[in-house]
Amino acid sequence: MPTSAELHQRRSAAVARGVSSMIPSYVSSAGGGTMTDVDGREWIDFAAGIAVTSVGNSAPAVVSAVQEQVAKFTHTCFMIAPYEQYVAVCEELAVLTPGSFEKRSALFNSGAEAVENAVKIARHATGRQAVVVFDHAYHGRTNLTMALTSKVMPYKQGFGPFAGEIYRVPMSYPFRDGLSGTEAAALAIGLVEKQVGAANLAAVLIEPIQGEGGFVVPAPGFLAELAAWTRSTGAVFIADEIQTGFCRTGSWFACTDEGVEPDLITTAKGIAGGLPLAGVTGRAEIMDAVHPGGLGGTYGGNPVACAAALATIGMMRELDLAAAARRIESVARPRLEALAAKHPMIGEVRGRGAMLALELVKPGESGPFGPASDPVAAAAVAKAAHEAGLLLLTCGTWGNVIRLLPPLIISDDELDRGLTLLEQAFNQEETPS
Incomplete structure (x- = not known):
């Protein structure tokens, strides 16, 4: 056999x-x-x-970095005894992610954790509750991120009830809707204004190119108009770049191709060469709105995963991936x-x-x-x-x-x-x- x-x-x-x-x-x-x-x-x-x-x-550089870090220490929990590797990854994220404004980051284990924490941060910073997501979206498998995810089978079937104050609007899907970016944005924004209310909106969360939903690339201008409108309401524009980030789409981040600078950006997947690591990076005033102790997790920003991330980012730069x-x-x-x-x-x-x-x-x-x-x-x-x-x-x-x-x-x-x-x-x- x-x-x-x-x-x-x-x-x-x-x-x-x-x-x-x-x-x-x-x-x-x-x-x-x-x-x-x-x-x-x-x-x-x-x-x-x-x-x-x-x-x-x-990758030899990642293997070497992991081996070196494992020999020093595998874990202390950054919330208990911090270490340089976590800080260094956050410094890299501040440089690499779109936007020249001052940024802060927090590290987690998975993409779903990053998305969930981005929503937490946006709600805390704005004092509002409503979160807008899109048709065909995929954001994870935790209770909150299942609510954010569009597809029922296999991700949501039988796992409810789900978190509330989540509202779904149409995604720009040129192959199926035939709309321009401006038309698709107007449709989505109009529905939010009528069905949610701009004053209640904490965040708009979107994948710049949808992943599990079918690699849907929105029409040009859709993301930019959506981001500008979101900011005009006082809400937070969150880009889920978990699948698109770290050179995957031909730029370090897919938002760059649309000239969009998200308020918060979530990362994971390609960040650490195969080790579990994720992050939320964003405007300092939004990230720092959360009280000390409000963000974290036992394994978030594990030193071995951080060492792998630093080596991975180094390879991406050196090889121009x-x-x-x-x-x-x-x-x-x-x-x-x-x-x-x-x-x-x-x-x-x-x-x-x-x-x-x-x-x-x-x-x-x-x-x-x-x-x-x-x-x-x-x-x-x-x-x-x-x-x-x-x-x-x-x-x-x-x-x-x-x-x-x-x-x-x-x-x-x-x-x-x-x-x-x-x-x-x-x-x-x-x-x-």
């Missing part, structure tokens, strides 16, 4: 059924743009741990566009940098939200790719989007091989179900 099959038997007896995996293989090693399973099979990695291992799964993301797009997008021209089931190619997607539809069919989605075809293409040795993910409100998130250090050969496997997977599914 293959080792992966043996591990799967052990998993079934020990791991909760609610924790699922994309492929049946178990990883033994990974690096660059590939992963190897316990049976010796190699996979081209177009997932990067959901945009986490941007510098690779075993923002430019690497743009190079990945320059190679991948023409091939994806050619694939779309060949296969009518591909309704749109979209994304930015190394965050690219294909939305699959049923050609010639319409639904209540525009082109009829085809999640069956998306699942079939993903399965064919997995069987051929390409690791990629699906996403989207309707499960009909194939997303590409390769490590930013992927080699030209690995990228080419992965794209070829993707093309072959589509060739197997020329007639969607």
Whole structure:
């Protein structure tokens, strides 16, 4: 029996059924743009741990920094006995995130924790309660962040009741709504003014490019108009850059491409080369509005994770991984566009940098939200790719989007091989179900 099959038997007896995996293989090693399973099979990695291992799964600089820190101390809890590594990460965040104003940061463990704390901070700073989020949004799996998340299955089903004072408005989704950024912003703002009331608004929370929701890129101008209106109300504009941040979209942060400087920005995923770390960074007067002791957590800003983050940021600077993301797009997008021209089931190619997607539809069919989605075809293409040795993910409100998130250090050969496997997977599914 293959080792992966043996591990799967052990998993079934020990791991909760609610924790699922994309492929049946178990990883033994990974690096660059590939992963190897316990049976010796190699996979081209177009997932990067959901945009986490941007510098690779075993980058020497990160490994060395972690080993050095582990030998010194693994934990003290920054709230009890502070250490330089936490401060250094916050200093880097102040420099790297959009905006030239004075900033402060607080560190946590996961993206969901960062989002939850950003909402806490905004509510405390404004003295208001209402939070506006968007259709197709994904912000996490805690009780509050489930309320902020749009998609019910699998994230929210059966887990309520959820936190209150959360209001959802339409996202700019050019492929489906056909609106300009100005039109989409006016629609969202109008609904907030009528259904929530600007005077009650603590924060507007948005992903500059939506992740789990389908890599939805809003129309130009949408984010800027939304941010300007939010500030005019005295509310806080929060950018959730957990998936888009740290060079993924071809800039250090996706907001930069739209000329937007968020009041608060949440980070995680790519920040620490695979170790759990997250942050909230923002205007000093907003961040410092919270009383001492109001923010924190036992493991938040763990020294080992901070050491990994500092090494990761150093690699991103040294290797110019923002430019690497743009190079990945320059190679991948023409091939994806050619694939779309060949296969009518591909309704749109979209994304930015190394965050690219294909939305699959049923050609010639319409639904209540525009082109009829085809999640069956998306699942079939993903399965064919997995069987051929390409690791990629699906996403989207309707499960009909194939997303590409390769490590930013992927080699030209690995990228080419992965794209070829993707093309072959589509060739197997020329007639969607």
